[in-house]
Amino acid sequence: MSKRMLSVSAAVAATLALSITLPQQAEAASDPVGPTQLSFPAALAWSAFSPNAVAPGMNDWDCKPSAAHPRPVVLVHGTWANRYASFALLSPELKRAGYCVFGLNYGDENDSIAGKLPGVYATAAIKPSGAEISQFVDQVLGSTGAAQVDMVGWSQGGIAARSYLQFYGGANASNPAANKVKNLIQYGATNHGTTLSGLATLADQLGILNLTPAALGQAAVDQTIDSPFQQQLNANGDTVPGVNYTVIGTKYDEVSTPYTRTFLTAGPGATVNNITLQDGCAVDLSDHLSMIYSWRLIGLTKKALNPAGNVYVPCVPRLPVV
DSSP: OHHHHHHHHHHHHHHHHHHHHHHHHHHHHHSOBOOOOSSHHHHHHHHHTOTTOBOTTBOOTTOOOOSSSOSOEEEEOOTTBOHHHHHTTHHHHHHHTTOOEEEEOOOOOSSSTGGGSTTOBOOSOHHHHHHHHHHHHHHHHHHHOOSOEEEEEETHHHHHHHHHHHHSSSOOTTOGGGOSEEEEEEESOOTTOBOTTTHHHHHHHHTOGGGHHHHHOHHHHHTBTTOHHHHHHTTTOSOOTTOEEEEEEOTTOSSSSSGGGGOOOOOTTOEEEEEETTTTOTTBOOOTTTGGGOHHHHHHHHHHHOTTSOOOOOOOOBOOOO
16 A cells, blocks of 8 residues: 555646656747857848747856855846847856856847848837846846845846846945946947947938838837937946946947947946957957957956956957858
């Protein structure tokens, strides 16, 4: 009788286990891991056939932060991109260095032409994307048991992260020690808007800027200089207390222009380190699209995540995409 009961109990336990693990396996199956890439165009082309792919080392929900690297790193991609195409080199490099690495696709919409393309995200209005990031960060904190995360944001990802900090609970102005983000590292972020090499300015002067959302998505308009979103984002200064900002720009940026508009000014209780990628390394000719695959930028990122560590920042040639 006891053997029969044990058999039934085992069957029930197995059934319960399957009911718990199968959804996780289904989720993993829908998010294939892509290969490591050495350039953005190659990664973007690969992701067109696998829009939900994750980069190597990304979204390991069993990862627990170490004492050496106590905060998981959340990667936030740029406009018309995705988590794989943006971080198919950075993610495995951070994972290899001992970090728990996570990334999300955000800002999805199907109203614009760009938003309908496979593997294209971050076309929706930017401010609400902060809410998507908020939900994802809470999921990361719950899974890892960490108290805070560090964030890396490329292009729009840098200001979507700021939207999260300012409007959706990422930072606590009255008690910065309770912030959910310790370090924010930005690459070519459109912190103060962009002329898009003059194209956005020209469109505004011609009175056709209002046609942009239907073609490129609201996010494109939100990143122009003095857009309503830009004014709201920067109304109370560039920073929030308790966060360390590292802002990396490139002289050859053709998207976030002029490139110096990416740099931030530190407000009370915050620190800012503005870095031009070519300072000390003139052979790195990275533009907006190739900077996220720059070995120098990856070294600077590791240094920002671990300022006290013995981190090597290389200087090797890098060509622009455009």
